[in-house]
Amino acid sequence: MEIIQSEQAYSSIYKRSIEDPEAFWADIASDFQWKKKWDNVLEWDFHKAETKWFLGGKMNITENCIDRHLPKRASQTAIIWESNDPHEASKHITYQELSDHVCRVGNMLKNQGVKKGDRVCIYMPMIPEVAYAILGCARIGAVHSVVFAGFSAGSLVDRINDSGCKVVLTSDGSYRGDKKIDLKVIVDDAMLKCPTVEKTIVYQRTLNPVNMKPGRDLWWHEEMAKASTQCPAEVMDSEDLLFILYTSGSTGKPKGMVHTCGGYMVYTNYTFRTVFQYQEGQVFWCTADVGWVTGHSYILYGPLSAGATTVIFEGIPSYPDMGRFWHVAEKHRVNIFYTAPTAIRSLEKAPLSFVENYDLQEIKILGSVGEPINEEAWHWYHEHIGRGQCPIVDTWWQTETGGIMISPIANVTKLKPAFATLPLPGVQPAVMDENGNELTENGVEGRLTIKFPWPAIARTIYGDHQRFKETYFSTFPGKYFTGDGCKRDEEGFYRITGRVDDIIIVSGHNMGTAEIESAIDEHSAVCESAVVGYPHDIKGQGVYAYVICYDKPHQEENLRKEIRDMVSKVIGPIAKPDKIQFVSGLPKTRSGKIMRRILRKVAEGETSNLGDTSTLTDPSVVDEIKNGAL
Numbered sequence: 001m002e003i004i005q006s007e008q009a010y011s012s013i014y015k016r017s018i019e020d021p022e023a024f025w026a027d028i029a030s031d032f033q034w035k036k037k038w039d040n041v042l043e044w045d046f047h048k049a050e051t052k053w054f055l056g057g058k059m060n061i062t063e064n065c066i067d068r069h070l071p072k073r074a075s076q077t078a079i080i081w082e083s084n085d086p087h088e089a090s091k092h093i094t095y096q097e098l099s100d101h102v103c104r105v106g107n108m109l110k111n112q113g114v115k116k117g118d119r120v121c122i123y124m125p126m127i128p129e130v131a132y133a134i135l136g137c138a139r140i141g142a143v144h145s146v147v148f149a150g151f152s153a154g155s156l157v158d159r160i161n162d163s164g165c166k167v168v169l170t171s172d173g174s175y176r177g178d179k180k181i182d183l184k185v186i187v188d189d190a191m192l193k194c195p196t197v198e199k200t201i202v203y204q205r206t207l208n209p210v211n212m213k214p215g216r217d218l219w220w221h222e223e224m225a226k227a228s229t230q231c232p233a234e235v236m237d238s239e240d241l242l243f244i245l246y247t248s249g250s251t252g253k254p255k256g257m258v259h260t261c262g263g264y265m266v267y268t269n270y271t272f273r274t275v276f277q278y279q280e281g282q283v284f285w286c287t288a289d290v291g292w293v294t295g296h297s298y299i300l301y302g303p304l305s306a307g308a309t310t311v312i313f314e315g316i317p318s319y320p321d322m323g324r325f326w327h328v329a330e331k332h333r334v335n336i337f338y339t340a341p342t343a344i345r346s347l348e349k350a351p352l353s354f355v356e357n358y359d360l361q362e363i364k365i366l367g368s369v370g371e372p373i374n375e376e377a378w379h380w381y382h383e384h385i386g387r388g389q390c391p392i393v394d395t396w397w398q399t400e401t402g403g404i405m406i407s408p409i410a411n412v413t414k415l416k417p418a419f420a421t422l423p424l425p426g427v428q429p430a431v432m433d434e435n436g437n438e439l440t441e442n443g444v445e446g447r448l449t450i451k452f453p454w455p456a457i458a459r460t461i462y463g464d465h466q467r468f469k470e471t472y473f474s475t476f477p478g479k480y481f482t483g484d485g486c487k488r489d490e491e492g493f494y495r496i497t498g499r500v501d502d503i504i505i506v507s508g509h510n511m512g513t514a515e516i517e518s519a520i521d522e523h524s525a526v527c528e529s530a531v532v533g534y535p536h537d538i539k540g541q542g543v544y545a546y547v548i549c550y551d552k553p554h555q556e557e558n559l560r561k562e563i564r565d566m567v568s569k570v571i572g573p574i575a576k577p578d579k580i581q582f583v584s585g586l587p588k589t590r591s592g593k594i595m596r597r598i599l600r601k602v603a604e605g606e607t608s609n610l611g612d613t614s615t616l617t618d619p620s621v622v623d624e625i626k627n628g629a630l
């Protein structure tokens, strides 16, 4: 396959990918190891919410992530593991060792009666074994369902039962900063309500005493010792399930997004190599947790299928101090660094000496994902981490899209701070107005849809195709609706303005809350903000801003005025916040997304019935917010 290396190449390849998508993707797919070539590249019908890629093709993603590299790269490091504890030795796992571990896990699962198509829940910390677990499932055709190991027992129960998992892979405990979490206790609690689970297999990480239920609970090290390092890769159809990954809906129960083998493999590999311009021998570090799609696609499947060296980091950015990311980047000579704006903003707050203590010369490319990156954070990241020299790829995508969709291509296409910029080849965005008309010009704003399938699009919601169809394909019939709003500027560059459910209408004007936040954040005293709408007698909706300052403000009224003036200056008087509440933190989920539902309720004057707050990193901020409500 041809990797794009110039702006002209981008234009011509993009054009070809739109004119003849099947030929374009067939060409890319032919670079992989197939056990049998596909009969048909694509069949789709967005009215029925159906997409199939590489039909009739037979393959196994682990052969493409491991076996095919062995002739050349058996002794190359596949995974660098860095512990939560900076004093614990890091690990370098070669492709050969990865092969042995993954095959062992495959056999260990088979020994417990796991067969192709069975669901296996993985509830583990960020240790090398979580990678072996995920790939071990894929090796034997079991469907993995990774549940982020920060979720509560109740969330675990919902996810296990929704997909009927037969086995749970877990550990005795996990480390997170200075905290130790007893994962097995949470699993024990969950097991009281999970009738489909026959076995749990427990890896020893923290060595805290755990309760092992006879007949159900097994030790990982004992079972692995019995398992051989030879495990033939199960023959998978392109459209067989690879994994289920739950993502929260705007309301109600989590949606089990289903990804299949062939298209997902092709797309995560292609986007990894293209967006980051990965070069042979480079070290790639994506700081996400494997419990999120970013970890699936860009810690494991993308980099490993490309034969790269990928970093798995067990810890958090602030432990033992705010320099940890930069310490790890220096120590492992990271070349490509991919993180989230929420992390950037929190590190930006710390003294610069935490960055300056480390040599970051090896970093060549920076990435951002998960939410819109505000301009201030973009510039800080560019200047201080990228030394003004590294491109930042602001990658827009979703659990549902499987891989990156809209993003600059590092060192190839133009950057524009706070813009995800251009669609990748094969991606056909369409901006829609409220009435369902496509806005075909540039210089428009509307809802972001995608009008043609790409190989890694989620195929369904596990067990609920109707919900899949309604959520993604009914708002704009015939198109995939992302739930995001966007602008396309005069140059055709996309800026994602945030979830459409975060749009507020003030005096008849549509405003993206992200846009107001970005303006507030430009005030030098402000670290971060979150804006929601609240009912307003005259305007319909008023603007309510929650603002975190670097230092606790002394003269709140003065600062409020300055912030209003700033917003007025940046966006216009219409966007000026009506209410500004200073807070010390925001209610964030563990993936760094602000739980706006809570902020909206408090802004509306509702302080009881805030709903489930168990997935918040720090539920105590909710009380502070309630008590300070204006």
Ligand code: 7RM
Pocket (backbone or CB within 6 Å): 247, 292, 293, 294, 368, 369, 370, 371, 372, 373, 394, 395, 396, 397, 398, 399, 400, 420, 482, 483, 484, 496, 497, 498, 499, 591
């Ligand atoms: C990869 C991931 C998806 C939602 C998506 C957006 C937001 C993600 C960006 C972004 C602006 C970005 N999957 N989002 N990336 N918004 N710029 N570069 O995050 O399923 O967890 O979230 O995240 O709203 O719809 S996700």
